[in-house]
Amino acid sequence: MKAPGAGLTGVLRWFLRHLQIVPVLLLVGGVLIDLNTPPHFSAEAFYTAAPMTAAALLSLRATVLAGIGACIADFAVLNHFGFAADSSGRSELAAVATVSAFAVVVSRLMHYRDVRLQSAREVALAVQRAVLPHPPPVIGSLRIAVRYQSAVREAQIGGDLYGVQDTPFGVRCLVGDVRGKGMEAVKAVDVALGVFREAAEEEPALAGVAERLERGLVRETERRAGLERSEGFVTGVLAEIAHSGDELRLLNRGHPAPLLLRNGEVHRAEPSEPALPLCLAGLRPAETMPTDTVRFPPGATLLLYTDGLTEAKNHAGAFYDPVAALAGRVFSGPDELLDALLADVGHHTGGRIGDDMALLAITRGGGA
Numbered sequence: 001m002k003a004p005g006a007g008l009t010g011v012l013r014w015f016l017r018h019l020q021i022v023p024v025l026l027l028v029g030g031v032l033i034d035l036n037t038p039p040h041f042s043a044e045a046f047y048t049a050a051p052m053t054a055a056a057l058l059s060l061r062a063t064v065l066a067g068i069g070a071c072i073a074d075f076a077v078l079n080h081f082g083f084a085a086d087s088s089g090r091s092e093l094a095a096v097a098t099v100s101a102f103a104v105v106v107s108r109l110m111h112y113r114d115v116r117l118q119s120a121r122e123v124a125l126a127v128q129r130a131v132l133p134h135p136p137p138v139i140g141s142l143r144i145a146v147r148y149q150s151a152v153r154e155a156q157i158g159g160d161l162y163g164v165q166d167t168p169f170g171v172r173c174l175v176g177d178v179r180g181k182g183m184e185a186v187k188a189v190d191v192a193l194g195v196f197r198e199a200a201e202e203e204p205a206l207a208g209v210a211e212r213l214e215r216g217l218v219r220e221t222e223r224r225a226g227l228e229r230s231e232g233f234v235t236g237v238l239a240e241i242a243h244s245g246d247e248l249r250l251l252n253r254g255h256p257a258p259l260l261l262r263n264g265e266v267h268r269a270e271p272s273e274p275a276l277p278l279c280l281a282g283l284r285p286a287e288t289m290p291t292d293t294v295r296f297p298p299g300a301t302l303l304l305y306t307d308g309l310t311e312a313k314n315h316a317g318a319f320y321d322p323v324a325a326l327a328g329r330v331f332s333g334p335d336e337l338l339d340a341l342l343a344d345v346g347h348h349t350g351g352r353i354g355d356d357m358a359l360l361a362i363t364r365g366g367g368a
Contacts, residue, residue: 067103160175167201195217206250207251211289253277261326
């Protein structure tokens with residue numbers, strides 16, 4: 001038994017795949033209406049709608065052809081009823097020709113708009129690659145994959161961030177989420193990643209990296225005005241994977257707990273002590289930043305993510321649960337994991353993403 005609305009959905013998909021026939025259907029429909037109604041009833045609206053529809057949906061060539069077709073169809077019908085030579089017939093034909101010409105102008109304007117929009121998207125993509133460059137796919141025995149999905153289709157970057165750095169202390173990673181949207185969030189992302197890249201190379205402990213991030217982000221927040229200054233903060237989790245051995249160190253500042261996957265089992269790496277997000281340490285100046293150590297054996301995968309993943313809702317308002325979704329599943333590598341995860345979230349939400357989503361997966365090689 002088909003689900004309710006399945007037939008309507010199928011018709012809509014067919015319609016979207018055959019947009020090029022819409023102007024033809026309008027012209028044919030207009031002619032049929034004219035031929036099957038009293039002579040003084042006119043289907044002029046169909047003839048004018050055909051070129052305008054082509055301008056909105058199709059190419060310039062299709063718009064020109066639709067306009068010519070509309071004029072020919074209208075003239076043929078008027079001539080059939082003997083109205084082509086009188087004033088009302090000439091007036092109707094002039095209206096169809098005028099709208100057809102205007103449709104060509106609209107088609108060109110839409111083309112120039114699309115060109116500008118594509119240029120803006122390319123600039124946004126260049127900004128994303130500069131601010132959030134892809135990490136190397138392999139560092140030693142580690143295989144690395146990242147994905148970034150914006151809640152706004154036209155946007156390429158938002159307030160989520162990730163970074164991976166190979167340092168003398170191990171491979172260090174950062175995944176974070178800046179409160180807020182727009183350019184202020186992008187500025188905070190840029191500051192956080194710049195501080196992380198420098199501090200990760202210099203600080204022997206993750207706590208030192210977190211302190212540097214705190215200071216840098218506080219300076220950036222102080223430049224803002226209004227609520228963005230008083231309420232700005234960044235949740236984040238720092239990870240350090242030792243070059244040798246099977247240790248993984250984590251420092252969580254108010255961020256969703258990372259997941260550890262191995263042999264179909266999924267575990268949350270919850271922090272031993274809760275900590276405030278970055279930029280809010282002044283609320284509890286004496287707060288410590290505990291670093292937790294967990295096993296990260298060969299074959300294990302670390303999944304870091306932002307709350308766009310766990311706050312993705314379906315039609316019933318239920319949140320996506322990555323632990324339940326990934327339990328019992330085995331992936332050949334981090335890329336396969338993230339591709340499957342994004343497909344699963346898309347299925348859960350019906351393709352409607354309400355928040356940006358940054359995903360970072362690291363698999364330690366050598367597992368069975």
